[in-house]
Amino acid sequence: MKTRAVVLRGVSTARPYSDTRPVEVEELELGAPREGEVLVRIAAASLCHSDLSVVNGDRVRPLPMALGHEAVGVVQDTGPGVSRVRPGDHVALVFVPSCGFCADCAAGRPALCAQAAAANGSGALLHGSSLLTDASGAPVHHQLGVSAFSEHAVLAQESVVPIPKDIPFAVASMFGCAVLTGAGAVINTAALRPGQSTVVYGLGGVGLSAVLGARAAGAYPIIAVDPVREKRELALQLGATHACAPGEAIEEIRELTGGGSELAVEAVGSPEVMAQCLTAVARGGKVVSVGLPA
Ligand SMILES: [Zn+2]
Ligand SMILES: [Zn+2]
Incomplete structure (x- = not known):
């Protein structure tokens, strides 16, 4: 499916960003959810300082990258083997997924999950390579398994947490990072x-x-x-x-x-x-x- 997303193609330190505009809104192709993945319609997303740290190069990430990691959405579809959520669920998006099976996860320190860190560092998803491609067919990386400055996103089910439906979206998005x-x-x-x-x-x-x-x-x-x-x-x-x-x-x-x-x-x-x-x-x-x- 098509989705419009905020894409960073090169780091920029030229401020103010309101004038230099280091990112573009691009129409990307988003692949369907694979085993263990979910399709989410983004309902609200907020800007975190760590997004700006990718833009200015303080956090070195593979480019081009679709940005945004603090958000909330509504599950639209699920791939095979998804047990944690179903369509219609409201979910906070989590920028540090965890596999649930490695030594760190088993020790109760899921934020240290090595498998998740490797996926996040390479701009992939926990269960596979990038599902985003640009107009020329070239891959675009995911930011922290989320890439939420977009109409839709596909994430590992380990990257979403169901939340009550009565929390307003603008408030709920803060649960994604802050x-x-x-x-x-x-x-x-x-x-x-x-x-x-x-x-x-x-x-x-x-x-x-x-x-x-x-x-x-x-x-x-x-x-x-x-x-x-x-x-x-x-x-x-x-x-x-x-x-x-x-x-x-x-x-x-x-x-x-x-x-x-x-x-x-x-x-x-x-x-x-x-x-x-x-x-x-x-x-x-x-x-x-x-x-x-x-
Ligand atoms: Zn953040
Ligand atoms: Zn793990």
Whole structure:
């Protein structure tokens, strides 16, 4: 079938991208779902900083590539052997699939699945090579097994998670990356316990999701740090108990926590902010590095 998709053919650092337009909307041919694969109509997709890191070459990926990895959709069709979803299901798209059988998957660390990492790195799908071709018949790579800036996508069934149908699509798309990255860092990686103090540096989609995760885990205080006042105000609405700018953060954190935070989450990808996180935590505290530096 045909699908219109956002395709990157060469990295570009010339900003602003609104003027230099490093990507094109192209009509591509999308192959039918194979064994273990599903066809999804994309309902909403959001832009993540990691998309821009492919555009500017910080994340080196095979090109041309159909971009987009944070999205939600509705299952249209399934290939043979698909048991997890059926047509009509609403699904969050997952940019780190997992085979479910390798040593890392068996050890409860599916994000480390080597088979999935190899597929993602080569721009293929978990169960086979690219299903996208351009007008000349040349293959176009998938981004992280998803390629969601498109009308339709085919994904491995391990790349989709069914979600309740009453979640609005624009909200649900955030579950494709920001929520699992930010909330996962707090709840799974840090294993935050109720009452533990938490500071989150960087209040984009991932950092705000870390604030939500800290709130869900019962953290106190939850201190949100960002230079932009509007983002700090949003963090306070979402469950942060305090918010401050980076310049005053260390003093504020020490005062609010009695010397240092038990957890600091770095959601910026900046060496300077990582250093400040190490200063912000108490003895025996944890720093979880989530942001992707170049
Ligand atoms: Zn992302
Ligand atoms: Zn695996």
